[in-house]
Amino acid sequence: MNKKNLLLVFSFSLLVFNFSLSEAQQINSYTFSIMEARWLGPGTMSGRITSIGGVDKEGKTLYIGTAGGGVWKTTNAGASFKPVFDKYCMSIGAIAIDQKDMNTVYVGSGESNMRNSVSYGDGLYKTTDGGDNWEKIGLDSTEHISKILIDPTNNKTIYVAAPGPLWCDSKSRGLYKSTDGGQTWDKILYIDNKTGCADIVMNPNNPDILIATTWQFRRYPYAFNSGGPGSAMYKSTDGGNHWRKIPNKSFLGDSLVMRDGAQVYVKRKDSTLGRIAVTLSPSNPDHLLAIVEAKDTKLFVSFDGGETWSKQAATQNVEARPFYFSCMAFDPKDDKRVYRPSFGLSISDDGGRSFTDASNEGGWLHSDHHAIWINPMYTNQIWLGTDGGVFLSNDRGITWTFIANLPVGQFYHVQYDNKEPYNVYGGLQDNGSWVGPSQWYGGVSNGDWRALYGGDGFWVQPDPTDTFRSVYAEAQGGEAGRVDTKTGLSINIAPTQTDKEDKLRWNWNSPIYIGAGNPHNLYMSCQYLYKSTNQGHTWARISPDLTTNDKSKQKQEESGGLSADNTAAENYCTIFTVAESPLDENYIYAGTDDGNIQITTDAGKTWKNVAENIWKCGIPKHAWVSSIEPSRFDKNTLYATFENHMYGDFKTYLAKSTDLGKTWKRIESTEFTGFAHKIREDLVNKDLMFLGTEHGLFCTIDGGASWFRMKNHIPDYCMVRDIQIQPRTNDLILATHGRGIMIVDNITPIRNMTKDIAGNDVYMIPMKPIKLTFGNYEGGFPEHDGWVADNADQIPPIEYYLKSRVMSSDVTLKIYDSKGNLVKEIPAEKRKGLNMVTWDLRMKPPKTAGGGSKVDQGGFIAPMVLPGDYTAKLFIGDKEYDEQLKVIADPNDKMSDADRQAQYDAAMKCMQMHEELATLVDHLNTVIDSVKNYVDNNKGNKKAAAFLDSLKTFKGTLMAVKQTSLFADEERLREKITKVYVAVCYQDAPPTNLQLENVSLLKTNLAKADDKDKALMTDYYEKWRKVIEGGGYNSNIGVPKH
Amino acid sequence: MKLPVLLSLVVATSVVSMGFVRIAINDDKHTADEIINNYITVMGGAQKLASINNVYMEGEININGSKRITKKWMVNKKAMRTETTFSGITSFSIVRQDSGWNYLPTRGRKSIEPMTASSVASNRPNLDIEGPLVNYKTKGYTVKYMGTDEIEGTEAYKLEEKINDSLTKTYYVDPDSHYIMRVRTKSSMGGRVSISATDLSNYTKTADGYVFPMEIGNVKYTLVKVNTEINDNLFKPIK
Structure with missing residues (x-):
């Protein structure tokens, strides 16, 4: 092939390629958006919770950050939750609410509980409308964010602690500060590319006073290292412009070693530190606690704003697994009350000197805790985030209730x-x-x-x-079983x-x-x-x-x-x-x-x-x-x-x-x-x-x-x-x-x-x-069991594809039988891409008698169609698109063809009775209106009034007309027809012998009503109408005068 | 084939090809005013919208094949009455600038009940026939373009309008037709946040040149009349 022809071929290929590209792009994320996934849960065993933020002044709006489920929000103290972050990264590291403007919330993506299976984030997000819309505002390469603090005196000043990437060295590690509400950022504490910032606390009475901890860590596919020379505690008194390192030796605890067969404490010489979790008492900001990872991880207390520290004896739970359990909190109003969520929950009433454990009396409290929020308006109330979901306490952490409506299992x-x-x-x-x-x-x-x-x-x-x-x-590490x-x-x-x-x-x-x-x-x-x-x-x-x-x-x-x-x-x-x-x-x-x-x-x-x-x-x-x-x-x-x-x-x-x-x-x-x-x-x-x-x-x-x-x-x-x-x-x-x-x-x-x-x-x-189906898995009363997932649609929908959304035409779907009769009209979807409309395999409901005291249920009920050939016609404007449908009996159904026919016939008889009664009552209503208007304007005519009464009395035999309250049943002919009609239409069985007899009885009663109606109408047309018209009454019957 | 002709063919092909590619690219550089102006244009223009003093609409709601008749009367910026009739029983709601009522006999409520002040406040913007989005600045509202969002398969323009501290409307605008596809209303009433969404479609031009969505929510309108005589008694709490 020579050069010229080659060019020609190339050009043609380019054209074909772009045609294909356009067609492929027609099928995209939205083409099948109608096929919405069902969220099965479970909610009874939830997933790892990484952060909890609450609105201090009302205590019922909270944001829950999860390891892999995004952010969930409640505005009713946990009665219900909604996911508010589903377009963004699902791994959540930290959440902070601007307490001056509760609609402004910051979310740091990438949890910092650095286990092997942890995911990663892609930066910091902000909402100013309570989670309806989010904007990414930087720190994209931090991958893990552990804390966000907002200056309570100036909500434009924000600090973000970023441990940084877990699997590689990175200059993105460190402590960041913004003074313009997140528009721009400065890295204000950076040690090296192996060390990030794990925690930060701020003195609420003087927000320029900060304590931050740095953490050297790294994970490999086959190993994890927590600790190194980069780990330390730092203090700033000028809002992070300058930092002073708190000497590592402040945290040199004693190590318990064996010497000559006895356990003795020796001063530890190795001052290498790991992850340090620090917390500050809001009611006494000079009182701080820190869990300092070292060769001997210990709990330390400071009473002078972090200048000096002394070791506290603590339980194993308090000191456990510091890289993974980095959470601790004071009661907002009581610096004696301390909570240490860890493997379990430990509680102190003496400022961290001694601890007890939470009780399981209210229900098992899941182990492995990572987040806590104490309602400052009501400090009895505590929200706890664990590896198995969220728990709520109303007695200061003694007993707990599991929140069962968060399907964030991993x-x-x-x-x-x-x-x-x-x-x-x-x-x-x-x-x-x-x-x-x-x-x-x-x-x-x-x-x-x-x-x-x-x-x-x-x-x-x-x-x-x-x-x-x-x-x-199986369980981890190859433990496996065959479960019967x-x-x-x-x-x-x-x-x-x-x-x-x-x-x-x-x-x-x-x-x-x-x-x-x-x-x-x-x-x-x-x-x-x-x-x-x-x-x-x-x-x-x-x-x-x-x-x-x-x-x-x-x-x-x-x-x-x-x-x-x-x-x-x-x-x-x-x-x-x-x-x-x-x-x-x-x-x-x-x-x-x-x-x-x-x-x-x-x-x-x-x-x-x-x-x-x-x-x-x-x-x-x-x-x-x-x-x-x-x-x-x-x-x-x-x-x-x-x-x-x-x-x-x-x-x-x-x-x-x-x-x-x-x-x-x-x-x-x-x-x-x-x-x-x-x-x-x-x-x-x-x-x-x-x-x-x-x-x-x-x-x-x-x-x-x-x-x-x-x-x-x-x-x-x-x-x-x-x-x-x-x-x-x-x-x-x-x-x-x-x-x-x-x-x-x-x-x-x-x-x-x-x-x-x-x-x-x-x-x-x-x-x-x-x-044909009567449905499966129908329920009765609604569940009160936390998370409940919907079932799948039980009837295959009618499907059609639209290249574009229809904005300027009517879209309707109609079902016709093989004789061309309209069976049902269904509101149709009009979305771009795949559309699915379900026909419930039933006809159009009958018109039921109106003008009573309540709407009759029969007007919403329709018989199921019989097996056969049908046509679905999609009307878009004046254009019509047809598709043949075949409705068949379910071979597993216990109803025979004869049973089904019997059911259909009985239902149609009821339907017909409703239609006949509706026609009768429609006309009766117009006559009543006519006579009533005359009587209202001719109060002296007692005979007319008596005739009106007879009409109303007759109507009262046909349908409910009084109904003084919702709880006062009034069953007349219409309601009786509906009662057997609903039963016949919705039972997966032929009508019973008594149902059939009841239908016959109702037909007889309808015939009698018809006779009665004829007699009254004869009276009306031969006598009263002339009287009414002679009286100059507006013959436009039924239209009220204004 | 001569080289210049061939080259022209290549260039032409490339331009056409790139054109197809360009169609597929999502260009997200828009402003709220641009989108609103396009909307106003397809709705007949600002003058046409401003010329609407009142509207009467009739339609039906299809519930499982049963149809309820609905009627709506609106007097611009003053009052609105919505009636629904089924099985001979008529319910209605009335909203005026400073008051409102509901009559819901189908729910067993036999009396005409007044609306709460907060309910009236959240319905008040609906009295504006041209809609709060048109001339929003003079009405004292703010509108922000929020990018796009997927609505039922369409990447729609998203406009967020703040009516007041407790009422926000979000409009999703179809990029092809420029019509509003959906309106999401978020209101705070007595500490409770309510969110509702209404879809609009079947935009139709009347014989006298007005454009209306003939499908609003689950209501299909079959009749619309503009600037007719409307009795003020319709907006009084009378059965």
């Missing part, structure tokens, strides 16, 4: 079974493994969830080979070391996996892969060590820095993800936390590490393999996600191989944000995939060429850790790490959407036959 994984309704299973950070129904009677409430296993929860796998009676669940869901008992099944293996290295979040190709295959993995074919009774090791086995990264017992902290969270050189091909059980894949992808095609006899091939496509070496998805459409195709955030790299890594790992191609998109957790291929459409990252859920319908962020009632930056698709219902099930389980019901519309469809102005989506 799931790692999710699985489902195939029951009806199906259940979802998942493991929660800090909070065990749970199972809950995808729908339930009256909605899915807290009480419908059930705990299965303890510890930190991760993978949960219901076993399909024994009808899901057995469930495999009938008895609740569990048996430990975790493989253990023999003389043929090194010490088993379990990832904190070790895979338990049931084979996609053969569900009898159960896998567990440490650095080795184990397989069982008998539910874990026996295991076979089917691999060698599949990791890099880097010994330098296996020194977890030394992890922690100043405070030893080895809870399996830092375990490394382990297998993190396992997959089996749905097409061939001999194809097994293992991804490790240190960058290997190992593949076997002979069920583990031989393994091939394809890591080097992956690096060639731009995936960093040793990037953690977070998921592997073997394609169900081609045995040689697989997808994998990688994440490198533990080296300070938050990019989204996703790659595909079509030759069993020999070569890889990166899949990229400018839409992606956050490091990747899970790639999931659709079960039916190979071009449809979902990607879950730390900052969002993404979807592609074109095999990865383009992606969009899914925002269907899913927070924009939701932490999506796992994704499943239920094969029977086609539901998309998400395990989120901070918003519980979410379900997008029936993704078929996404599955079937194409660019061709999206190119239409209007497109009616073909429908499968709709089964």
